[in-house]
Amino acid sequence: MKLYSVVDGPPSLACRQALKALNIQYELVDVNFNKGEHMTSEYAQLNPQKEIPVLVDDDLIMGESNAILQYLGDKYDTTGKFYPKEPKARAIVNHRLCFNLAMYYRNIAEYVVGIINTILNYVAPMFYDYKRTPLGLKKMTIALDVFNTYLQRENTEYAASNTLTIADFPLITATMCLEAIDFKLNAWPYVEKWYNNFKRKHPQLWEIAEGGMQILSDCEKNPPEVSMDQHPIHPLRKNK
Ligand SMILES: N[C@@H](CCC(=O)N[C@@H](CS)C(=O)NCC(=O)O)C(=O)O
Numbered sequence: 001m002k003l004y005s006v007v008d009g010p011p012s013l014a015c016r017q018a019l020k021a022l023n024i025q026y027e028l029v030d031v032n033f034n035k036g037e038h039m040t041s042e043y044a045q046l047n048p049q050k051e052i053p054v055l056v057d058d059d060l061i062m063g064e065s066n067a068i069l070q071y072l073g074d075k076y077d078t079t080g081k082f083y084p085k086e087p088k089a090r091a092i093v094n095h096r097l098c099f100n101l102a103m104y105y106r107n108i109a110e111y112v113v114g115i116i117n118t119i120l121n122y123v124a125p126m127f128y129d130y131k132r133t134p135l136g137l138k139k140m141t142i143a144l145d146v147f148n149t150y151l152q153r154e155n156t157e158y159a160a161s162n163t164l165t166i167a168d169f170p171l172i173t174a175t176m177c178l179e180a181i182d183f184k185l186n187a188w189p190y191v192e193k194w195y196n197n198f199k200r201k202h203p204q205l206w207e208i209a210e211g212g213m214q215i216l217s218d219c220e221k222n223p224p225e226v227s228m229d230q231h232p233i234h235p236l237r238k239n240k
Contacts, residue, residue: 001026003068004046004054006033008215010105010173011065012053017169017205018069022076066097069166081163092160096167099146105174107143111136112177112216144188147171151190157197164202172198176209180216 003019003026005012019026031037031052038050046054047063054061055068057075062068073083084090111132151159160167175195178185185192199206 002029002056003027004029004031004043004052004056006031006038006052008212008219009033009052010109010177010209010212011051011170013173013176013209013212014169015053015055015065015068015072016208017172018072018082018166020205020208021082021164021169021202022072024072024076065170066101069097069169070094073166081165083166084161089161092154093165093167096150096159096165096171099150100167100170100174104143104147105170107136107139108174108177111140112181112183141187144185144191148188148190151194157194159194164198168198169205172206173209173212176213177216180213181220182217 003015005016005028007030037043038052044050046061049063051063053065053068054063077083083093156162158164158168159171
């Protein structure tokens with residue numbers, strides 16, 4: 001098995017956490033985002049969306065981190081805990097994955113990553129507005145409010161239940177983007193508790209997210225002076 005991954009990409013890091021948690025041996029292929037390695041025609045054969053991560057398992061070649069997490073859970077979770085089979089428990093896991101993709105990570109990414117500095121400026125169009133705007137902040141805090149409500153309402157240790165599931169990974173890697181810019185979670189006590197609990201209880205999984213966080217944090221502090229329009233091959237750069 002191979003995972004094409006980018007060192008500071010939350011979706012990639014979530015897949016790496018799942019692979020580690022499930023004890024799966026695989027080859028990690030680092031895709032150099034800044035060199036546009038995901039923009040080549042070779043990479044487009046793996047993922048026409050030209051996004052990272054991509055999983056290759058025999059003849060299965062697939063992007064979209066949620067689908068990767070679900071596949072890994074279906075195929076390799078012998079405990080039945082990471083991705084439960086029981087319909088209701090599974091539905092909650094699926095719900096949290098969808099919530100992360102559609103609202104939580106999306107709004108965090110729009111606010112944090114797009115703006116973290118200029119090096120990430122030739123990523124998805126959602127990152128093209130580099131300024132952290134009051135509207136972006138509002139959307140992000142609404143997403144945090146919602147996640148806090150889910151955790152408070154269910155009163156569970158993890159995002160979908162009282163055991164760690166595949167839903168925790170992308171929610172954790174999204175939340176680490178906030179830590180990377182030193183955005184405090186005190187206003188969302190259930191999110192803060194869940195996040196700190198994960199770090200404490202799963203240090204080896206946290207370590208994977210932490211590596212990405214460090215890179216994002218360095219970018220935040222020392223923004224490289226690169227402009228989107230200098231990108232050699234991104235099809236969405238201005239004036240192309
Ligand atoms: N929905 C995708 C999103 C993956 C994604 O956004 N990857 C970013 C890196 S973190 C990317 O490859 N962006 C490519 C680009 O914008 O040029 C997933 O969950 O796998």
